[in-house]
Amino acid sequence: MKRVGVIGGGQLAWMMGGAAKKLGVELIIQTPSNQDPAVSIAQDNVLAAVDDAQATKLLAAKSDVITFENEFVNLEALSLLAKQGICFRPRLEALSPLLDKYHQRCYLRDLGLPVPQFFAVEPKENLTSKIADLGFPLVLKSRRHGYDGQGTFIIHDLETLQQKLAMNQTIPTASQSLFLVEEFVPFERELAVIAARSVEGEVVIYPVVETQQEQQVCRRVIAPADITPHQAAETEAIAHTLLNSLQAVGVFGIELFLTPAGKVLVNEIAPRTHNSGHFSLDACETSQFEQHLRAVCGLPLGNPQLQCATAVMINLLGYENSHSDYQDKRQKLAQIPQAHVHWYNKSQSRPGRKLGHVTVLLENHNPALAAEIAHSVESIWY
Known part of the structure; x- marks a missing residue:
């Protein structure tokens, strides 16, 4: 074993x-x-x-x-x-360029992959000229330890930016954040893709999905995303290039923007299984979690394709401070046809915390029905 x-x-x-x-x-x-x-x-x-x-x-x-x-x-x-x-597995050299978001951006850019414009914030630097190239709004990000929107700020004017950076300077040096600044991308939608690479270098890619965020936390995932074959191929090519360049072993999550002009930009890389791939537990022959274990154990990779026309995944986020297990609500959610409820057995709820998710499988590709189901789940939960 x-x-x-x-x-x-x-x-x-x-x-x-x-x-x-x-x-x-x-x-x-x-x-x-x-x-x-x-x-x-x-x-x-x-x-x-x-x-x-x-x-x-x-x-x-x-x-x-x-x-x-x-x-x-x-x-x-x-x-x-x-x-x-x-x-x-993945090897440490595959993680090294990704953990600092500025280094990650540089690595992606140097690979020739499409990314938003960005620069690192240097201590006591006059940012006026650099910001002039990007304009407002812009995005300020902590270079380390940000997730679920933590450490990411949409900035609308120079005064707010300066205040944010000044506040950072007032805390002890060991706790201060390093930041990067990125252009704000007025995306048409956000996308994500899960990709896995084996010890032998085989790469398999799950269907590209649409992720829907609120307050920079993922609320819903629709699989597959309603994009063109060219955009799907472009996204898959990005995944191949990245995993092969890193010589990664295991599952990686890749978050992307789709611009109004139809261009795909890389947002962030997660060197692990990812929230955008949870649909695969119920909708795919091989889930992202099985795929990851297959890769790191040196087993053949499995089939990543959808086994239904559409899957809708809705995160169950905390909305109060509580120790409840929300049994009644979970039972109601389980009564939705083709719904699969996954509860993480966390002992404490707090606003924004991921407590579980629901995936609903559809026999037809129907974006309107997918949106209706997501609304039904959320009306029960919230």
């Missing part, structure tokens, strides 16, 4: 549980709390912060290979373990 160590114990690791059973894989989890979702599906766990390299050494002693549920790790410390022969 292959033993896979997973750094991180949230819902992304928890959703590997079913695939691990199917493949005969044993999961060992490194996570800071025994209340985290993945603890319940692991044969063993190491209770320590995900950036604790000493804990990862313990994890390695129990594992054949180590993978990542999230990217908030200490690469420098892990590289010392890699030199001792510990196997990480």
Whole structure:
């Protein structure tokens, strides 16, 4: 039996549980709390912060290979373990250019992939001339540790930008954020694609999806996205180029913008399974979680294609501070035809926290019906 160590114990690791059973894989989890979702599906766990390299050494002693549920790790410390022969998949060199969003932007640009205009914010730099090239509004992003909209700010004028940067300067140096500035892309819609690459270099790509965000947090995913064959091919080519350049092993999520002119731009890369791929648990022969385990274990990759005409995935986000398990609402959601409810068993709800998701499968491609179903789910939940 292959033993896979997973750094991180949230819902992304928890959703590997079913695939691990199917493949005969044993999961060992490194996570800071025994209340985290993945603890319940692991044969063993190491209770320590995900950036604790000493804990990862313990994890390695129990594992054949180590993978990542999230990217908030200490690469420098892990590289010392890699030199001792510990196997990480994806390899650390594939993560290195992606964890800092400015470095990620530079890497994508240097590969020739389409990205928004951007620049790094240097300490005490006069930004006036650089901003003149972009204009307002613009996007200010923390270079590290941002997710679900955290660390991302839409800025509408120079005064607000200066205030934001000045506030950052007032906190202790160790806690200050490094920032980059990007042009604001007035996109027609947001897209995403899940891609996986095997040890042998085979790449498989899931259908391109549309993601719908509110307050920069994903609310809904529609699979497949209503885009042209050329735009789908362009997106797939981006995924091939990126994963092959990184020599990645495992699943990566790629977020994109589709501009009103029909141009595809890369927004961000997640070097792991991704919220935009949750539909695959119910709608595809091989889920993104099974695909990731197949890749990191050196198994043949599975079929990523949809087994239905359309899938609608709706995140169940916290809207209050509570310890409820919302059993009544979940039962109502489960009564929707072809609905599959996934509950992450988190002990605490708070506004914006991802508590679960619902995927509804449709036999026909009907965007209006997909929107209606999403509204029905949200009217029950919220």
